Amino acid sequence: MRFITIQGPTASGKTALALKLAHALDTEIISADSRQVYRYMDIGTAKPTKQETQGIRHYLIDVVDPDESYSAGRFAEEAGAIVRRLNDEGKLPIVAGGTGFYIRALQNGLFESPDVDMALRIRLMAEAERDIEKVYQRLTEVDPKSAERIHRNDAKRVVRALEIFEQTGISMSEHWRRQQEENSCRSFDILILPEREALYERIDKRFNLMMNNGLLDEVKRLIEMGYKPDDPGMNAVGYRELVDWLENGGEIDAAIALAKQKSRNYAKRQTTWYRSVEFDLTLRDADINIYSVAEAAQEKLAT
RNA sequence: GGCGGGAUAGCUCAGUUGGUAGAGCAGAGGCCUGAAAAGCCUUGUGUCCCCAGUUCAAGUCUGGGUCCUGCCA
Numbered sequence: 001m002r003f004i005t006i007q008g009p010t011a012s013g014k015t016a017l018a019l020k021l022a023h024a025l026d027t028e029i030i031s032a033d034s035r036q037v038y039r040y041m042d043i044g045t046a047k048p049t050k051q052e053t054q055g056i057r058h059y060l061i062d063v064v065d066p067d068e069s070y071s072a073g074r075f076a077e078e079a080g081a082i083v084r085r086l087n088d089e090g091k092l093p094i095v096a097g098g099t100g101f102y103i104r105a106l107q108n109g110l111f112e113s114p115d116v117d118m119a120l121r122i123r124l125m126a127e128a129e130r131d132i133e134k135v136y137q138r139l140t141e142v143d144p145k146s147a148e149r150i151h152r153n154d155a156k157r158v159v160r161a162l163e164i165f166e167q168t169g170i171s172m173s174e175h176w177r178r179q180q181e182e183n184s185c186r187s188f189d190i191l192i193l194p195e196r197e198a199l200y201e202r203i204d205k206r207f208n209l210m211m212n213n214g215l216l217d218e219v220k221r222l223i224e225m226g227y228k229p230d231d232p233g234m235n236a237v238g239y240r241e242l243v244d245w246l247e248n249g250g251e252i253d254a255a256i257a258l259a260k261q262k263s264r265n266y267a268k269r270q271t272t273w274y275r276s277v278e279f280d281l282t283l284r285d286a287d288i289n290i291y292s293v294a295e296a297a298q299e300k301l302a303t
Numbered sequence: 304g305g306c307g308g309g310a311u312a313g314c315u316c317a318g319u320u321g322g323u324a325g326a327g328c329a330g331a332g333g334c335c336u337g338a339a340a341a342g343c344c345u346u347g348u349g350u351c352c353c354c355a356g357u358u359c360a361a362g363u364c365u366g367g368g369u370c371c372u373g374c375c376a
Contacts (some may be wrong), residue, residue, distance in 0.1 A: 010340075035340055045340085073337030101339045110336050121338085150335095154343040157335080176336070237340045261329075266340050272333065 001083045001185045002301045005032070005103055006096040007274065008192035009267035010237075011202045013286030015048050017192060018096035019056060020286075024294040025092055028057040030079050032097030032106070036061045037070045038233035040222055043215045045236065046206070066222060066233030071116070076105040092301060095187075100273045107185050111175040114167050124162055128155040138162060143171035188297035191279040192286055193271065203263045207238065211256065219243060237262045 004021065006014050018029050031037075035045040039062045047061055059082050064070050079095060079102075086093045095103060128135045136158050140147040146161045161172045168175070194202065219242040227234055229243045238259045245255035280300065281293065 033340085034338090069338060071337035072339070076337085099339065101335075101337095105336070108336080113337065116337065151343055154334090156338070156342045160337085172336085179336080232338065232341095235338080235341065239340090262340080265329095268331090269335095269340090273335075273339095275333090276335095 001080065002087055002187065003030075003083050003093045003095050004188045004190065004297050004301075005107075006094060006190045006192065007032075007100060007103060007277070007279075008098065009194075009199060009270040009274075010098055010263060011046075011206045011267070012192040012194055012199060014096050014098065014192055015046065015052070017190070017283075017286040017288075017290075018094050019048070019052065019054065020290045021294060021297075022056045022094055023054075024290050025094075025298075027091045028059065028086060028093055030059045030082055030093055030095045031061045032075065032079065032095050032099050032102045033061075034070065034075075034099040034102060035233065035236045036097070037063045037075075038066050039064070040225065040227075041066060041218070041233055041236065041239065043210050043213050043218045044238040046210075064233070066227045067231040069116075069232040072102050072105040073110055073113070075099075075102040076110060079106050092298065098270055100270065100277065104277075107187060109179070109181075111172075111179040113164060113175065117163065117167055120163055120166060121159065124159040125155065128159055132158070135159070135162065143173055145173035146171065149173075186301055188300050189277070189279045189281070190293070191274055191277070191282045192284075193274065193282055194285055196271075198285075199267060200264050203267060204260050207256065207260050207263060210238065216242060219246065237266055 004025075006018050006021070008014050021027075022029050033045065035041060036047050037060060038045070041047075048058065060075070060078060063078075083093050083095070083106075095106065097103070124135065132153065132155055135155075136147065136152040139150070139158055139161055142165045143161055147158075150157045150161060152158070164170070164172045164175060215238065219239055222234065222239075223243065223246065229235075229240065229247075234240070234243065241255045241259040241262065245252060281296065
C-alpha cells in the first residue's frame, strides 16, 4: 500500500491542503475522521461541501447513521481496500483527517480480533461503573501485562482488554505478541501544526461560522430524526453542547463558549498524539507550494 | 430607605468547635492496538474585599467601611 497522509489538529486546514494536493496529483481522498463517517452531521464535522470537493472523489464520508458505531478496525479494513484499489489504478491516494488512531490502525495494523460483542461490553462496563477496582483486579489476574500498561481508572481500556480475553480466551498482550508486522505499507506523512494561539483563534472563528451556517438547525434535525445524545455519532464536540442547551436551556452563548473550549481541548489531545508520530513534512499552515510537496511525496513513494 | 445573603485560585464554589486553605472546571504536560471529536493520568502560594479590635493564634469571632445580591418599600 502506498498513500499520502495529511494530519493535524482540528481546524488546521487539512481539507484545503488535501484538495489542492489531490488536484496536483490527480488522485482521490480518503477521509480519516471518526465523525465525518456519520450521515446528517455535516456542518459540525466540517465535511467538505460539494462545491469544495470540486469533483475530487471522497471516501469514508457518510457511511453510517448516527446511531451506528464505527471503529478503527473497520476503518483500517475499508480504507485499506480503497487504497489498494486506487494503487492498482496507478493512483497515490490521500488519507486526510484528524483521527490519528484510525491512520495508525491503517498503517500499522491491529491484532486479529472478533467483532465487538456489544452485550458483553455493556455488561462489563456496567460492572466497572459499579466497582472498577474489582474489574481491574480481574484483569491483573487474566492479563497482568496489559493491567500494568492500562491505568485502573481507564474503564474503557480495562473493559476492552477483558473483552478480548473473554471472547478469544487469549490475553490482549498475547495478541499483541502474535500480531505480525504488516510492513507492506508506505506513506508520505504530512502534519499541519499551527502555533497554538493561532490555532485556538481559528477554532473559535470556525465555530462561529458553523453557527452562522446553521449548525443549530442541523442539531435540531438530528433530534427530530430520533437520534439520542448518547448515540455514537452524537458524542461529538459541538453537537453535545448544543443538544444539552436545547434540552436544558440556559444561555446559548455559554453553550457556544463551551463548545469552543471542548474543541480546544480536543486539539490539544491531537497535538500530543502527533508528538509521538514521525512525519516527513511538518507545516505551520496549509499555505505552501503544493507542487514541491507533491514531488517530494512521489519521490519517496516511487518504487 | 428597611430586613436578609454574600465577598476565598482565571471561573463556580467548600472550608468542620479560631491553629496562615481545598474541590470541580479552565490552563499546562502526558497516555492511547476495533467507542478515539471518546476515555484516562499528572499538575493548585492565592492581598482568603479593606481597616481596627479580641486572642499566643482570625478566612473563621467583634465593630466600622466598600462593593455585589435577594425580598419589602
